[in-house]
Amino acid sequence: MPPTLMKARTGWSARMRAGQSFRVIDVEGGQAADLWAFNVEDIDEYHSAPHSRVHMGEVYPRAGWTFVTNERRPILEFVEDTSPGRHDCIGAACDKVRYEQLGGGSSHGSCEQNLQIEARKHGFEVRHAPQPINVFANFRVRPDGAFVLEECVSEAGDAATFKVLMDSIVVLSACPQDIVGFQPGGPTDMAVEVLD
Amino acid sequence: MPPTLMKARTGWSARMRAGQSFRVIDVEGGQAADLWAFNVEDIDEYHSAPHSRVHMGEVYPRAGWTFVTNERRPILEFVEDTSPGRHDCIGAACDKVRYEQLGGGSSHGSCEQNLQIEARKHGFEVRHAPQPINVFANFRVRPDGAFVLEECVSEAGDAATFKVLMDSIVVLSACPQDIVGFQPGGPTDMAVEVLD
Numbered sequence: 307m308p309p310t311l312m313k314a315r316t317g318w319s320a321r322m323r324a325g326q327s328f329r330v331i332d333v334e335g336g337q338a339a340d341l342w343a344f345n346v347e348d349i350d351e352y353h354s355a356p357h358s359r360v361h362m363g364e365v366y367p368r369a370g371w372t373f374v375t376n377e378r379r380p381i382l383e384f385v386e387d388t389s390p391g392r393h394d395c396i397g398a399a400c401d402k403v404r405y406e407q408l409g410g411g412s413s414h415g416s417c418e419q420n421l422q423i424e425a426r427k428h429g430f431e432v433r434h435a436p437q438p439i440n441v442f443a444n445f446r447v448r449p450d451g452a453f454v455l456e457e458c459v460s461e462a463g464d465a466a467t468f469k470v471l472m473d474s475i476v477v478l479s480a481c482p483q484d485i486v487g488f489q490p491g492g493p494t495d496m497a498v499e500v501l502d
Numbered sequence: 503m504p505p506t507l508m509k510a511r512t513g514w515s516a517r518m519r520a521g522q523s524f525r526v527i528d529v530e531g532g533q534a535a536d537l538w539a540f541n542v543e544d545i546d547e548y549h550s551a552p553h554s555r556v557h558m559g560e561v562y563p564r565a566g567w568t569f570v571t572n573e574r575r576p577i578l579e580f581v582e583d584t585s586p587g588r589h590d591c592i593g594a595a596c597d598k599v600r601y602e603q604l605g606g607g608s609s610h611g612s613c614e615q616n617l618q619i620e621a622r623k624h625g626f627e628v629r630h631a632p633q634p635i636n637v638f639a640n641f642r643v644r645p646d647g648a649f650v651l652e653e654c655v656s657e658a659g660d661a662a663t664f665k666v667l668m669d670s671i672v673v674l675s676a677c678p679q680d681i682v683g684f685q686p687g688g689p690t691d692m693a694v695e696v697l698d
Contacts, residue, residue: 354594356593356594356595357594359592359594360593360600363648363649363650364647364649365643365647365649366647377630378600378603396561396592397555398550398552398555398556399552403573403574404556407574434573437552451560451561452560453555453556453558453559453561
């Protein structure tokens with residue numbers, strides 16, 4: 307299938323079978339996407355950043371990573387990356403309260419809201435977004451422990467490819483962050499390509 | 503009240519009012535405790551490491567930190583620390599599957615199990631432990647992204663004091679990890695002192 311456009315600030319989701327893959331494409335560059343995967347058989351089992359960090363012994367997702375669930379079972383494999391390789395799984399998803407606290411008002415869209423909208427399409431509710439995989443998010447831990455939200459360095463057309471390892475609801479959100487300046491192009495479109 | 507002994511490998515919990523404090527004491531040294539706090543009015547709101555890391559702009563908890571919930575509201579303040587100051591909020595709590603994968607069998611106690619036991623005393627169920635505050639856990643992020651579980655450096659009698667900022671169920675677990683060697687003394691007793 308050709309890539310599906312994911313318009314700036316919006317979400318995308320699909321029910322995917324184990325063995326399928328999908329490519330997350332940064333159409334214009336400098337844009338991050340939040341990614342989640344939920345076990346279709348048990349929606350309370352989902353990709354877990356805390357367990358994946360321990361499983362991999364690393365904190366920055368990269369091609370070669372296997373993400374495990376909160377039951378420590380493999381759910382996603384990061385199989386290919388044409389970007390400079392800066393991705394995060396430490397920073398929380400943006401949400402309504404985040405934008406209120408940043409002075410963005412109470413009607414600002416968020417990755418958590420996009421997840422909630424997409425989850426409802428598949429018949430489940432998410433109150434609080436689990437820690438996402440922040441694809442193309444250049445968030446770094448300094449040696450002194452500072453956690454800095456550096457600008458995305460992905461370029462137009464860069465793609466990160468993930469293989470689904472258990473039947474999953476996969477959700478993406480083109481991050482609508484326009485106050486904290488880590489998306490130098492401002493919120494832009496992304497695309498996703500499902501590979502069979 | 504005098505400190506309460508928390509025997510090696512076991513948990514402790516209390517319903518605490520906003521304004522109360524508690525000290526987590528490493529009785530023999532080299533031992534970590536997992537810590538959680540849940541809003542008594544809404545048990546699905548709890549201390550969130552992902553949101554706290556963004557709130558503080560840091561990844562290593564230290565005296566001076568305010569921990570926020572998954573609603574980004576203050577729930578705990580880390581007010582005093584007599585230890586060398588090595589604490590974590592990146593590594594998942596140990597659980598049944600972790601010990602099975604480490605070859606520890608299926609009946610090994612875990613911090614997640616201790617949380618589940620303590621939660622039931624207060625009338626709620628926890629299926630998956632949220633990312634804990636790992637008090638005295640010397641887990642570090644290397645510049646290349648490696649996440650290393652270094653040995654605890656807390657000494658006998660070291661204490662970390664937290665102030666509760668909203669009425670909370672506070673849960674502690676004396677970590678029973680005896681396979682991965684970050685607790686040089688092996689699992690030992692801890693103690694907790696509630697301060698009014």
